[in-house]
Amino acid sequence: xxxxxxxxxxxxxxxxxxxxxxxxxxxxxxxxxxxxxxxxxxxxxxxxxxxxxxxxxxxxxxxxxxxxxxxxxxxxxxxxxxxxxxxxxxxxxxxxxxxxxxxxxxxxxxxxxxxxxxxxxxx
Amino acid sequence: xxxxxxxxxxxxxxxxxxxxxxxxxxxxxxxxxxxxxxxxxxxxxxxxxxxxxxxxxxxxxxxxxxxxxxxxxxxxxxxxxxxxxxxxxxxxxxxxxxxxxxxxxxxxxxxxxxxxxxxxxxxxxxxxxxxxxxxxxxxxxxxxxxxxxxxxxxxxxxxxxxxxxxxxxxxxxxxxxxxxxxxxxxxxxxxxxxxxxxxxxxxxxxxxxxxxxxxxxxxxxxxxxxxxxxxxxxxxxxxxxxxxxxxxxxxxxxxxxxxxxxxxxxxxxxxxxxxxxxxxxxxxxxxxxxxxxxxxxxxxxxxxxxxxxxxxxxxxxxxxxxxxxxxxxxxxxxxxxxxxxxxxxxxxxxxxxxxxxxxxxxxxxxxxxxxxxxxxxxxxxxxxxxxxxxxxxxxxxxxxxxxxx
Numbered sequence: 001x002x003x004x005x006x007x008x009x010x011x012x013x014x015x016x017x018x019x020x021x022x023x024x025x026x027x028x029x030x031x032x033x034x035x036x037x038x039x040x041x042x043x044x045x046x047x048x049x050x051x052x053x054x055x056x057x058x059x060x061x062x063x064x065x066x067x068x069x070x071x072x073x074x075x076x077x078x079x080x081x082x083x084x085x086x087x088x089x090x091x092x093x094x095x096x097x098x099x100x101x102x103x104x105x106x107x108x109x110x111x112x113x114x115x116x117x118x119x120x121x122x123x
Numbered sequence: 124x125x126x127x128x129x130x131x132x133x134x135x136x137x138x139x140x141x142x143x144x145x146x147x148x149x150x151x152x153x154x155x156x157x158x159x160x161x162x163x164x165x166x167x168x169x170x171x172x173x174x175x176x177x178x179x180x181x182x183x184x185x186x187x188x189x190x191x192x193x194x195x196x197x198x199x200x201x202x203x204x205x206x207x208x209x210x211x212x213x214x215x216x217x218x219x220x221x222x223x224x225x226x227x228x229x230x231x232x233x234x235x236x237x238x239x240x241x242x243x244x245x246x247x248x249x250x251x252x253x254x255x256x257x258x259x260x261x262x263x264x265x266x267x268x269x270x271x272x273x274x275x276x277x278x279x280x281x282x283x284x285x286x287x288x289x290x291x292x293x294x295x296x297x298x299x300x301x302x303x304x305x306x307x308x309x310x311x312x313x314x315x316x317x318x319x320x321x322x323x324x325x326x327x328x329x330x331x332x333x334x335x336x337x338x339x340x341x342x343x344x345x346x347x348x349x350x351x352x353x354x355x356x357x358x359x360x361x362x363x364x365x366x367x368x369x370x371x372x373x374x375x376x377x378x379x380x381x382x383x384x385x386x387x388x389x390x391x392x393x394x395x396x397x398x399x400x401x402x403x404x405x406x407x408x409x410x411x412x413x414x415x416x417x418x419x420x421x422x423x424x425x426x427x428x429x430x431x432x433x434x435x436x437x438x439x440x441x442x443x444x445x446x447x448x449x450x451x452x453x454x455x456x457x458x459x460x461x462x463x464x465x466x467x468x469x470x471x472x473x474x475x476x477x478x479x480x481x482x483x484x485x486x487x488x489x490x491x492x493x494x495x496x497x498x499x500x501x502x503x504x505x506x507x508x509x510x511x512x513x514x515x516x517x518x519x520x521x522x523x524x525x526x527x528x
Contacts, residue, residue, distance in 0.1 A: 001508070002259075043237065043268030046260050088260055090235060118311045120511035122354065122361070123370040123481075 002046060002088045002115040003095035005102070009082040013107045028103040035101050039087055044098075046086040054080045079109070086115070126166045129175050130159050131329070134248025137179045139220030141187060142283045148227060149273035150190050151183075152245050158183035159248060221246060222337040223283055225330075228272075229297040232279040237272035238301045239308075240265050246333075247326055257323055258308070295338065299347050299403065302331050306351050310358070311511075324355050342398020345390055346407045352387035353410035356380040367514035372419040384414045402438035405430055424453040441472040445482055457489035477506030481516060488523070497523035 017025065039045035057072040082104070089095045092114065099105060099112045124132070134155065141151040158179050172178040228242040243249045243257075251269065255262040286294050309323025331348045338344050360374040391407040398404070409430045416422040431447035444467050452460025464483055473479050484499035497520045504516035 040263075040267060041271070043240075043264055043271055046264060088236070088258075088264070114508050116508055116510045116513065118510050119307060119309075120311075120368045120509040120515075121478075122357070123368060123512075123515070 001092070001095075001117070002086060003092065004113050004115055005085040005087060005095065005099045006081060006111040006113065007083040007085075007102060007104045008079045008109040008111070009104070010079045010107075010109065013104065013109055016107070031101060031103050035085075035098065039085070039098065044087045044089055044094075046088055048083070048085040050083040051081055126163065126171065129166075129171065130162055130179075131248035133176045133179055134159060135221045135224050135246045135333075136176060137183055138245055139224060139283075140180055141183055144184070145187060145191075146283075148283060149270075149277055151187060152273065154183045154187035154190055155179070156244065156250070157186045160250060163250075221333050223285055225298045225334060226286060226294045227276060227281060227283060229294065229301050230276055230279060230281050231294075231297065232275045232281075233272045235301070235304065237268045237275075238297070239305060240268040241272045242298075242301055242330070243305065243326065244269055247330060249326070295334075295341065295344070298334060299331075299343060302327050302334065303347060303351075303403075305330070306354075310354070324351070324358075327351060328355065340398070342394050343401040343403045345394040345398065346401055346404030349387045349391035349394065349407035350403055350410055352383045352390070353407055353414050356383035356387065356414060362511065365514060365518075366511055367518050368511045370515070371413055374419075376417065379414065384411075387411060388415065400433070400437065402434060405434040405437065409434075422453075424450055428454050441470060441476065442478070444470065444473065445478055449482055449485070452486050452489070457486040460486045461490065475506075477503045477508075480506060481512075484516075484519070488519075493523045 017028070036045065036048055039048075054074065054077055055072045057074065059070045059072075059074070061068040061070070085098070085102075087095055087098060089098070092112070095112050099110050102110050104110050137158065138151060138155045141155060142148055145151060161182055162175075162179060166172070166175075224246050225242065228245050229238045233241065240254055243254050244251065249257075251266050252262050255265040258265065285291065305323050306327035309325075309327065328348070328351050331344070331351060335341075335344050335348050356379050357371070357374065359380065360376065360378040361369055363369050387407065388411050391404065391411050394404055395408060409427055412423050412427050412430070428447070428450040431443065431450050434443050435447055445464075448460055448463045448467060451463060461483065464479065464486065468474055468479055480499045480503035484496045484503060487493075487496035487499060500516050500520035500523070504513050504520065507513050507516065
């Protein structure tokens with residue numbers, strides 16, 4: 001099964017991150033690097049990525065034959081997607097184990113969601 | 124024979140010949156993979172050589188020599204030289220080669236996904252790229268699984284030989300589980316999604332036929348092959364135009380593959396009469412009863428229930444419990460089925476499982492309680508991890524009227 005591990009950020013986490021010591025931040029980045037390395041080594045990593053600041057986001061609206069683009073920042077956004085890991089694991093527990101190694105999990109901002117498959121049982 | 128089929132046919136034999144000659148499964152496997160890639164490029168333009176197996180063996184041997192000259196390969200060879208005793212290729216019966224390879228690829232020290240990838244490459248003769256496309260992951264991911272699997276085989280000291288009889292049953296069972304997993308992975312509902320992907324169901328059936336030719340007296344191997352044939356026979360009818368699963372009861376049975384059904388029925392009938400009973404045989408027997416009914420209402424449910432009773436005592440599991448309840452309800456009526464379902468839910472493996480909601484919805488529907496049935500179909504649709512199943516469950520819910528919520 002594939003699982004998407006979603007990492008969210010919010011104001012509080014951002015302030016905590018920016019206010020933390022250099023050593024603490026280095027440690028956080030190392031945790032991500034080590035996770036990527038381990039997932040690639042075990043053959044479980046499909047793809048991972050960190051997302052730009054939400055101020056770089058563009059919203060796309062198609063209607064009445066026109067495409068309208070609106071730029072950020074979107075003030076109403078309290079929590080936004082900051083990064084992701086797409087992994088393929090033997091079990092959901094295993095995916096959760098990986099997710100628990102993500103530093104943002106300390107803020108409760110990490111989510112694991114199974115990706116739907118296109119196979120199905122006979123009924 | 125197509126070039127691709129020729130390559131897949133010869134891949135395990137060439138690999139086995141190399142392993143016997145040089146030892147060191149991992150380097151040999153790399154060398155064979157490169158020979159297969161070379162053939163895939165050259166043969167379609169230059170023509171197929173008179174002796175394809177000889178050609179592949181020569182090219183793979185040459186490639187092996189190059190790899191061996193490379194320092195890393197030499198170190199690896201020194202490490203494994205003590206563990207592997209290459210025999211004379213002529214003295215060992217070639218018939219055991221594919222079996223030895225299958226058992227090595229499904230070595231217990233490997234994770235299931237690694238067993239799958241290695242089996243498809245080393246025995247199936249697929250390229251890393253083809254396996255990656257089939258599983259919708261990057262090539263690097265599959266490449267890593269294969270190289271990691273080979274490292275583990277090396278570290279485990281597993282030799283290229285058949286395991287002891289005491290160990291053999293367990294190892295063969297692992298091979299069967301891997302082949303069935305490959306089959307199910309390929310059993311997609313939509314042909315569109317499978318475009319440009321290797322047909323994993325066909326590959327699983329081909330490899331299971333090979334396993335069966337090596338172990339003709341193993342009832343479970345025969346049962347597995349019959350199960351695959353009888354299941355795959357229904358594939359043309361199992362998906363609607365909207366990509367939703369069509370349940371057995373609603374399938375257009377004229378679209379079933381009658382030849383595959385005939386082959387599967389013959390195989391399972393012969394096997395049940397001669398071999399000790401096993402779970403794959405029972406599942407095949409259940410599939411055969413379904414396939415033999417000209418119309419859904421002709422299905423011999425008492426017989427299916429009897430087979431599920433046997434399966435439940437031989438290899439109990441949450442899905443067996445649920446399927447048995449469905450059969451039970453078809454024999455004794457949906458209300459009795461619902462009572463059994465409520466009792467079965469006490470099993471933690473089933474509590475809250477989407478299939479429990481789906482079965483409950485189905486039985487409520489049969490009992491005439493459409494309102495509650497719809498609620499449970501919706502609940503099941505939210506919990507399933509399968510897209511075609513979700514479409515089916517949502518469609519059933521919609522047929523039962525607009526949602527109250």
